[in-house]
Amino acid sequence: MSKPLTDQEKRKQISVRGIAGLGDVSEIKKSFNRHLHFTLVKDRNVATPRDYYFALAHTVRDHLVGRWIRTQQYYYEKDPKRIHYLSLEFYMGRTLQNTMINLGLQNTCDEAIYQLGLDLEELEEIEEDAGLGNGGLGRLAACFLDSMASLGLAAYGYGIRYEFGIFNQKIANGWQVEEADDWLRYGNPWEKARPEYMLPVHFYGRVDHTHEGPKWIDTQVVLAMPYDTPVPGYKNNTVNTMRLWSAKAPNDFNLKEFNVGDYIQAVLDRNLAENISRVLYPNDNFFEGKELRLKQEYFVVAATLQDIIRRFKSSKFGCRDPVRTSFEAFPEKVAIQLNDTHPALAIPELMRILVDIERLDWEKAWEITTKTCAYTNHTVLPEALERWPIYMFEKLLPRHLQIIYEINHRHLDRIAALYPGDHDRLRRMSLIEEGDPKRINMAHLCVVGSHAVNGVARIHSDIVKTTVFKDFCDIEPEKFQNKTNGITPRRWLVLCNPGLADIIAEKIGEDFLTDLFQLRKLLDFINDEMFIRDVAKVKQENKLKFAAYLEDEYKVKINPESIFDIHVKRIHEYKRQLLNCLHVITLYNRIKKEPNKKFVPRTVMIGGKAAPGYHMAKMIIKLITSVGDVVNHDPVVGDRLKVIFLENYRVSLAEKVIPAADLSEQISTAGTEASGTGNMKFMLNGALTIGTMDGANVEMAEEAGEENLFIFGMRVADVEAMDKKGYNAREYYEHLPELKQAMDQISTGFFSPKEPELFKDIVNMLMNHDRFKVFADYESYISSQEKVNELYRNPKEWTKKVIKNIAASGKFSSDRTITEYAREIWGVEPSDVKIPPPNEPRE
Numbered sequence: 001m002s003k004p005l006t007d008q009e010k011r012k013q014i015s016v017r018g019i020a021g022l023g024d025v026s027e028i029k030k031s032f033n034r035h036l037h038f039t040l041v042k043d044r045n046v047a048t049p050r051d052y053y054f055a056l057a058h059t060v061r062d063h064l065v066g067r068w069i070r071t072q073q074y075y076y077e078k079d080p081k082r083i084h085y086l087s088l089e090f091y092m093g094r095t096l097q098n099t100m101i102n103l104g105l106q107n108t109c110d111e112a113i114y115q116l117g118l119d120l121e122e123l124e125e126i127e128e129d130a131g132l133g134n135g136g137l138g139r140l141a142a143c144f145l146d147s148m149a150s151l152g153l154a155a156y157g158y159g160i161r162y163e164f165g166i167f168n169q170k171i172a173n174g175w176q177v178e179e180a181d182d183w184l185r186y187g188n189p190w191e192k193a194r195p196e197y198m199l200p201v202h203f204y205g206r207v208d209h210t211h212e213g214p215k216w217i218d219t220q221v222v223l224a225m226p227y228d229t230p231v232p233g234y235k236n237n238t239v240n241t242m243r244l245w246s247a248k249a250p251n252d253f254n255l256k257e258f259n260v261g262d263y264i265q266a267v268l269d270r271n272l273a274e275n276i277s278r279v280l281y282p283n284d285n286f287f288e289g290k291e292l293r294l295k296q297e298y299f300v301v302a303a304t305l306q307d308i309i310r311r312f313k314s315s316k317f318g319c320r321d322p323v324r325t326s327f328e329a330f331p332e333k334v335a336i337q338l339n340d341t342h343p344a345l346a347i348p349e350l351m352r353i354l355v356d357i358e359r360l361d362w363e364k365a366w367e368i369t370t371k372t373c374a375y376t377n378h379t380v381l382p383e384a385l386e387r388w389p390i391y392m393f394e395k396l397l398p399r400h401l402q403i404i405y406e407i408n409h410r411h412l413d414r415i416a417a418l419y420p421g422d423h424d425r426l427r428r429m430s431l432i433e434e435g436d437p438k439r440i441n442m443a444h445l446c447v448v449g450s451h452a453v454n455g456v457a458r459i460h461s462d463i464v465k466t467t468v469f470k471d472f473c474d475i476e477p478e479k480f481q482n483k484t485n486g487i488t489p490r491r492w493l494v495l496c497n498p499g500l501a502d503i504i505a506e507k508i509g510e511d512f513l514t515d516l517f518q519l520r521k522l523l524d525f526i527n528d529e530m531f532i533r534d535v536a537k538v539k540q541e542n543k544l545k546f547a548a549y550l551e552d553e554y555k556v557k558i559n560p561e562s563i564f565d566i567h568v569k570r571i572h573e574y575k576r577q578l579l580n581c582l583h584v585i586t587l588y589n590r591i592k593k594e595p596n597k598k599f600v601p602r603t604v605m606i607g608g609k610a611a612p613g614y615h616m617a618k619m620i621i622k623l624i625t626s627v628g629d630v631v632n633h634d635p636v637v638g639d640r641l642k643v644i645f646l647e648n649y650r651v652s653l654a655e656k657v658i659p660a661a662d663l664s665e666q667i668s669t670a671g672t673e674a675s676g677t678g679n680m681k682f683m684l685n686g687a688l689t690i691g692t693m694d695g696a697n698v699e700m701a702e703e704a705g706e707e708n709l710f711i712f713g714m715r716v717a718d719v720e721a722m723d724k725k726g727y728n729a730r731e732y733y734e735h736l737p738e739l740k741q742a743m744d745q746i747s748t749g750f751f752s753p754k755e756p757e758l759f760k761d762i763v764n765m766l767m768n769h770d771r772f773k774v775f776a777d778y779e780s781y782i783s784s785q786e787k788v789n790e791l792y793r794n795p796k797e798w799t800k801k802v803i804k805n806i807a808a809s810g811k812f813s814s815d816r817t818i819t820e821y822a823r824e825i826w827g828v829e830p831s832d833v834k835i836p837p838p839n840e841p842r843e
Helices: 007-013 022-040 049-078 096-102 106-115 120-124 134-148 263-268 270-277 291-315 317-322 346-357 361-370 390-396 398-418 421-428 441-447 458-468 470-475 488-494 500-507 514-524 530-554 577-593 615-632 649-661 678-684 697-705 716-725 729-735 737-748 758-767 775-791 795-807 814-826
Strands: 082-086 092-094 130-132 155-160 168-172 173-179 201-202 205-210 214-217 218-234 239-248 334-339 372-377 387-389 437-442 451-457 480-482 564-568 603-609 640-647 663-665 688-691
Touching: 007 334, 022 049, 022 106, 022 398, 022 441, 049 106, 049 120, 049 218, 049 239, 082 134, 092 134, 092 239, 092 649, 096 106, 096 120, 096 134, 096 218, 096 488, 106 120, 106 688, 106 795, 134 155, 134 218, 134 239, 134 334, 134 488, 134 530, 134 814, 155 291, 155 775, 173 615, 201 291, 205 372, 205 398, 214 346, 218 263, 218 270, 218 291, 218 458, 239 270, 239 291, 263 270, 270 291, 291 334, 291 346, 291 390, 291 775, 334 346, 334 814, 346 372, 346 398, 361 398, 372 441, 387 390, 390 398, 390 437, 398 421, 398 441, 421 470, 437 441, 451 814, 458 470, 458 480, 458 697, 470 577, 470 615, 488 500, 488 649, 488 678, 500 514, 500 530, 514 814, 530 649, 530 795, 564 649, 577 603, 577 615, 577 640, 577 737, 603 649, 615 758, 649 678, 663 678, 678 688, 678 697, 678 795, 688 697, 688 775, 688 795, 697 795, 729 737, 729 758, 729 775, 737 758, 737 775, 775 795
Parallel strands: 082 155, 082 334, 155 239, 334 372, 372 451, 451 480, 564 603, 564 663, 603 640, 663 688
Antiparallel strands: 092 130, 168 173, 201 218, 205 214, 218 239, 387 437
């Protein structure tokens, strides 16, 4: 019998990781040793694993730099229309492995590192996640950057370089505890500070009305220091830029006339200015109207627009027209995409620059602004909509408030002309909401100030048009579009699941990595016994690997033969982790009732962070861990049911858990999850979905066939009907004995014997004011879960459904999404031009 392959030997056989040529390997080794030497020569004799990681990171970075410079030169020569993706979040995760893959260096590096007596995977584990996002919206931005570079678009990601990203989650006796994420502690090898492009941003002050027009004066200045991170496309030599701004106090900060004498205090107060980029607000789908957050939103917008206009004025095109003072061509050269309403201030800020500084008349400035900006809506939950109090604007951004009033005045004049006497419509459509305090509705500002508004899945875009923005859609239906979200197959297949990527490449070649629709070709192999066996084998290997990781990290032993039932996403009532909990309790009660019956074993894994101020979400985590304590220690249950809470769910953990999943839980109340993207990752990685007809699940079911997902529960129309007639939770409680038993156990302290009242808030919410109707879908969910068990008993039929799902996941590539944005919103064409690499002369 041949001895089993080492991990490294196994990795060598994976073709999608590139070919390791001898010359290339020795080059990488030389470069690595040089970097290591210069790292160590400074002050130490002994290299630590972290030194090895940094040496490799710098070695790989060397391969980026030439391509990065050349790409930017190429854009300067060709002067294409540039895309600016503005987002307060970029949830990037780790960079090393993704960079090696996109540069086609992975196998070369693996072999070089192996020959040096090191293990590549161990080094990759040292890198900190760049956790500059909360969840879907921030991770979407990261996938979009990868696709824009891979499609050869001249694109820039603009955001904030938070010193502290999303908190690290610890679980201490069942409760979430937050820890600061000091991700920059050891330095970040992937960023380059660009102090030469530092820009001033103004706050506070007042508006002076002069004969030359309004002047915003007596402001406080904060400097925005850019840090650039390269964004490599997939094997096309394009390297775009993500530019993140960091706040810096000017050197005369607080040392002006009014502060004479207290020099020490003035220098200490620099922190106040620099706090702007200190920390990411940890809320997902929830608006917290804090002044510091409004400062962050204006900070990123003001710095970015100055940068965009500087680049517009100094571009090659601008040089041919010796001074580019005309902004006529601005919308032909510049696209600005607003990732939700967080960067909405780009609209009044661009107006301020065009009207107050560049002296354009209002109508011309407005035309330029609307043609340039486009807005992506990410949620219809009312508590997530940004509504800033006017008094805060008055103090912080007085000129922008005036501009918003003027935008609103002209907007309402237009509506009044179209609908004479319809005062209720004017109230509904105003950018200003009456009340105490008066507020600015940022979504309305975005709709009025953009030429395109899109939702992020078909069902969500329809809901946007018929509810949230119905009045606006009645007037300008052509403004509203759909752009169903997608994920990058580089990170979410090649990087995280090379085994699966490889057996796919064996069957259909490697082109699917840039054209995911080619996965359809896998349908030809739906009855190929060898392929079925290979798909099942890859899944089993991934499960074993993840089980070993859990045992290593958390000392929990799980049964790798069980269904890996995975529910990972932010903890939120609308995502209904509680429904999953009720299923777990029901399963537990069934095993206890008939301990000798054959049950299909399950390991239920739930993971995700709760916003620190969201009491109910924190209680939900405590309930999950408490149920786990009971279930996991009951000898009658054995290894037929286990409940694991996955601590500190983040990008790098998703890359481990998703390839190991059998069942993906996507169980939000219909009409609440705008799209979801985790659902797509699971589908691509060979898990089956149990889900409601919500978000992109609808389109997944359409692509794969509804019979190849476990679809359950109310549809949007059913939810609307129930809202009309009224949802009565108690009715379900009385009529469903298993639901009643589970709820009684929660409320009488079966899962919290030391504190029987512990979960009274959860019970009270579910029984009396559950906006998300958990009980209404309970029966349907339980019966759908029974179908899951039934199919899992037949491994071959299960795997065939898996193959059908993978084959149908092509639509959900972010390459397709970005191609649609490019053609239908930005007015640019993706290009498959391969920029010549740095070692070849330019044409």
